[in-house]
Amino acid sequence: MEFGRRDIILVAGLVLFMIGLIPFMAPVYAAVVVIAMYFGIKVFVARRNQAVRGELGPEGICMECGGRISGGRCPDCDAADAERTA
Numbered sequence: 001m002e003f004g005r006r007d008i009i010l011v012a013g014l015v016l017f018m019i020g021l022i023p024f025m026a027p028v029y030a031a032v033v034v035i036a037m038y039f040g041i042k043v044f045v046a047r048r049n050q051a052v053r054g055e056l057g058p059e060g061i062c063m064e065c066g067g068r069i070s071g072g073r074c075p076d077c078d079a080a081d082a083e084r085t086a
Helices: 005-021 027-056 075-085
Strands: none
Touching: 005 027
């Protein structure tokens, strides 16, 4: 897990959440809750990204139709192009 640009927004949101929790619990407990939420969100996003990459395959997706690319070309778009030209 690395610290990216989106993490600044996540940290800012969690700090505001922690400030909102302070009236209901001790600041130490609010900080522990927010730290646990930060790492929980980071793990969830990492696993979700890994699952999406596994579904897409190594070559990615077609920007036209969203289908899986195989052999450097999209089979769906190639079939549609062949039908249009025929």
